[in-house]
Amino acid sequence: xxxxxxxxxxxxxxxxxxxxxxxxxxxxxxxxxxxxxxxxxxxxxxxxxxxxxxxxxxxxxxxxxxxxxxxxxxxxxxxxxxxxxxxxxxxxxxxxxxxxxxxxxxxxxxxxxxxxxxxxxxxxxxxxxxxxxxxxxxxxxxxxxxxxxxxxxxxxxxxxxxxxxxxxxxxxxxxxxxxxxxxxxxxxxxxxxxxxxxxxxxxxxxxxxxxxxxxxxxxxxxx
Amino acid sequence: xxxxxxxxxxxxxxxxxxxxxxxxxxxxxxxxxxxxxxxxxxxxxxxxxxxxxxxxxxxxxxxxxxxxxxxxxxxxxxxxxxxxxxxxxxxxxxxxxxxxxxxxxxxxxxxxxxxxxxxxxxxxxxxxxxxxxxxxxxxxxxxxxxxxxxxxxxxxxxxxxxxxxxxxxxxxxxxxxxxxxxxxxxxxxxxxxxxxxxxxxxxxxxxxxxxxxxxxxxxxxxxxxxxxxxxxxxxxxxxxxxxxxxxxxxxxxxxxxxxxxxxxxxxxxxxxxxxxxxxxxxxxxxxxxxxxxxxxxxxxxxxxxxxxxxxxxxxxxxxxxxxxxxxxxxxxxxxxxxxxxxxxxxxxxxxxxxxxxxxxxxxxxxxxxxxxxxxxxxxxxxxxxxxxxxxxxxxxxxxxxxxxxxxxxxxxxxxxxxxxxxxxxxxxxxxxxxxxxxxxxxxxxxxxxxxxxxxxxxxxxxxxxxxxxxxxxxxxxxxxxxxxxxxxxxx
Numbered sequence: 001x002x003x004x005x006x007x008x009x010x011x012x013x014x015x016x017x018x019x020x021x022x023x024x025x026x027x028x029x030x031x032x033x034x035x036x037x038x039x040x041x042x043x044x045x046x047x048x049x050x051x052x053x054x055x056x057x058x059x060x061x062x063x064x065x066x067x068x069x070x071x072x073x074x075x076x077x078x079x080x081x082x083x084x085x086x087x088x089x090x091x092x093x094x095x096x097x098x099x100x101x102x103x104x105x106x107x108x109x110x111x112x113x114x115x116x117x118x119x120x121x122x123x124x125x126x127x128x129x130x131x132x133x134x135x136x137x138x139x140x141x142x143x144x145x146x147x148x149x150x151x152x153x154x155x156x157x158x159x160x161x162x163x164x165x166x167x168x169x170x171x172x173x174x175x176x177x178x179x180x181x182x183x184x185x186x187x188x189x190x191x192x193x194x195x196x197x198x199x200x201x202x203x204x205x206x207x208x209x210x211x212x213x214x215x216x217x218x219x220x221x222x223x
Numbered sequence: 224x225x226x227x228x229x230x231x232x233x234x235x236x237x238x239x240x241x242x243x244x245x246x247x248x249x250x251x252x253x254x255x256x257x258x259x260x261x262x263x264x265x266x267x268x269x270x271x272x273x274x275x276x277x278x279x280x281x282x283x284x285x286x287x288x289x290x291x292x293x294x295x296x297x298x299x300x301x302x303x304x305x306x307x308x309x310x311x312x313x314x315x316x317x318x319x320x321x322x323x324x325x326x327x328x329x330x331x332x333x334x335x336x337x338x339x340x341x342x343x344x345x346x347x348x349x350x351x352x353x354x355x356x357x358x359x360x361x362x363x364x365x366x367x368x369x370x371x372x373x374x375x376x377x378x379x380x381x382x383x384x385x386x387x388x389x390x391x392x393x394x395x396x397x398x399x400x401x402x403x404x405x406x407x408x409x410x411x412x413x414x415x416x417x418x419x420x421x422x423x424x425x426x427x428x429x430x431x432x433x434x435x436x437x438x439x440x441x442x443x444x445x446x447x448x449x450x451x452x453x454x455x456x457x458x459x460x461x462x463x464x465x466x467x468x469x470x471x472x473x474x475x476x477x478x479x480x481x482x483x484x485x486x487x488x489x490x491x492x493x494x495x496x497x498x499x500x501x502x503x504x505x506x507x508x509x510x511x512x513x514x515x516x517x518x519x520x521x522x523x524x525x526x527x528x529x530x531x532x533x534x535x536x537x538x539x540x541x542x543x544x545x546x547x548x549x550x551x552x553x554x555x556x557x558x559x560x561x562x563x564x565x566x567x568x569x570x571x572x573x574x575x576x577x578x579x580x581x582x583x584x585x586x587x588x589x590x591x592x593x594x595x596x597x598x599x600x601x602x603x604x605x606x607x608x609x610x611x612x613x614x615x616x617x618x619x620x621x622x623x624x625x626x627x628x629x630x631x632x633x634x635x636x637x638x639x640x641x642x643x644x645x646x647x648x649x650x651x652x653x654x655x656x657x658x659x660x661x662x663x664x665x666x667x668x669x670x671x672x673x674x675x676x677x678x679x680x681x682x683x684x685x686x687x688x689x690x691x692x693x694x695x696x697x698x699x700x701x702x703x704x705x706x707x708x709x710x711x712x713x714x
Contacts, residue, residue, distance in 0.1 A: 123431060169396065173396045177399040209371060218375045218378060220372060221375055221454070221458070223454075
């Protein structure tokens with residue numbers, strides 16, 4: 001057993017932000033109002049942007065400022081705006097899980113979080129730059145996003161689940177791959193933008209045909 | 224030769240852009256021309272790659288033997304599908320409207336562009352971007368028919384595939400982290416760089432990165448248990464899109480997995496990545512073979528056959544000998560030709576009979592003498608019967624497995640492929656060869672082909688299958704062997 005070093009301030013900030021991202025993921029999981037879910041996503045994205053700024057400042061990676069600005073425009077402004085616009089045209093606003101209550105969902109998410117946390121811990125990823133707790137928390141965010149998508153049964157929640165999964169991946173990339181070339185980060189963001197548009201189109205088509213945002217009747221194709 | 228790579232990147236994209244503004248007749252011709260030109264360009268790459276080892280343009284575009292194999296498969300299908308679409312779209316009832324045609328051709332060329340771009344990228348992050356673009360474009364193409372089924376399939380597809388690629392992105396970032404332990408915190412994610420330093424990568428991180436890559440890209444490749452979008456999307460998409468999804472898109476995702484495999488073998492040795500692929504491969508083959516036994520929907524049957532063949536590819540890689548890996552790469556080429564042809568035939572049958580239900584369709588060959596017979600030929604090819612290319616490739620894979628020796632796995636492979644053959648063969652011969660009652664064939668179904676374009680596209684596929692099966696060109700053999708060596712196969 002090696003001695004655990006005292007975490008630096010930087011590592012501390014990384015971890016705090018990662019925890020905030022994880023908590024907002026939990027909040028999204030149980031938020032019954034679709035509008036508040038979208039707002040929570042915007043808040044979560046804001047936390048990711050803040051992390052990018054902190055990493056840029058403390059590790060002197062200038063590129064990350066540009067990334068933070070772009071992420072802010074896309075994830076805090078554009079994506080929530082697109083989703084809110086979609087919601088405005090519909091009358092469904094209150095959804096939940098058809099099978100499980102909020103408490104059970106949260107318990108499952110807690111279990112998944114614990115799994116992610118210890119699984120990553122057992123990898124023994126060591127680095128001077130790397131706060132491994134932040135990595136473990138970010139992986140937990142990804143896993144909880146999966147729980148959200150599996151348990152919620154409306155297209156908005158499922159899409160938000162995907163976007164927040166991307167937030168989790170962003171946190172992973174900030175804590176372990178801060179040096180990733182800017183052009184790639186921009187390519188990822190551009191991709192997310194196109195994905196949002198396509199998700200929006202298909203959600204609109206679904207709503208136009210089924211007159212609902214719920215996915216209950218998407219069960220014709222099987223076998 | 225570098226200019227060829229640039230042209231391959233520019234041509235389909237330009238065709239897509241032009242297709243959106245010109246009349247339908249022009250975009251039809253343009254798509255065929257662009258597809259044929261891309262295929263010829265990819266063929267010209269083969270000798271250069273065999274002689275010089277690779278072709279490069281700038282720092283981002285690079286083709287080695289491995290990427291050349293996938294470029295040839297994709298561009299062949301681009302050409303064949305463009306020809307098929309010329310006949311298929313023309314007859315679409317009520318959809319021949321200019322709007323549908325414009326959207327279709329813009330999306331079709333863009334989809335092919337993204338699939339051709341993926342193997343051209345030397346940077347693994349850009350490879351991810353290209354594959355994500357294929358998802359986004361093809362999801363819109365799946366939804367283009369605007370039916371309940373198409374909407375459901377498109378939603379499942381875009382959600383599940385995007386989640387899979389989210390995992391693929393996580394794998395890419397972990398790989399970047401593994402590299403940063405050797406190269407420092409800022410470097411380019413080119414596979415050449417990574418291969419050069421792979422010996423020093425931390426093993427635990429590489430293990431996780433590889434599993435996540437197989438899970439993530441495997442979602443798009445159709446590996447069980449993350450294949451669930453595949454039968455829906457393949458059956459509900461317009462037939463040209465189904466052919467591209469099955470023959471080219473799944474292979475493109477397999478290419479991404481092979482790049483991770485290449486690096487992981489350098490970092491960890493072969494045992495670990497082979498075991499992972501073996502597990503996914505057996506699961507895919509088993510589930511697909513069982514589903515094939517009880518499938519009634521013609522296009523879903525072909526979709527499950529794709530899952531089966533992706534399983535064969537994964538198992539073939541798990542043998543890890545040159546013989547089997549050459550077989551796997553030949554299988555990629557032959558599967559593209561066979562599955563394209565089979566879907567074209569299915570498109571013809573569905574147009575003629577107005578249903579995908581194989582319990583209803585009878586006497587296909589009687590009504591469609593050419594496309595019906597070639598559909599039967601394509602299904603026999605998919606079941607790995609000689610003289611078609613898939614017979615040769617599966618033979619090489621099994622022979623490779625017996626030489627390792629991994630007799631048990633090779634035996635399981637043969638048994639499951641036979642089960643799949645029973646399912647495929649039984650349903651197809653029932654629908655195509657059994658003469659139907661007059662009531663079903665009806666007076667509304669006169670003997671005759673739906674379109675000559677469809678027959679031409681299928682003939683192209685069958686010719687390629689026979690060529691690959693009877694006498695593959697010597698250059699191609701050399702290309703496949705080079706590619707197998709690039710994948711780090713020892714013997």
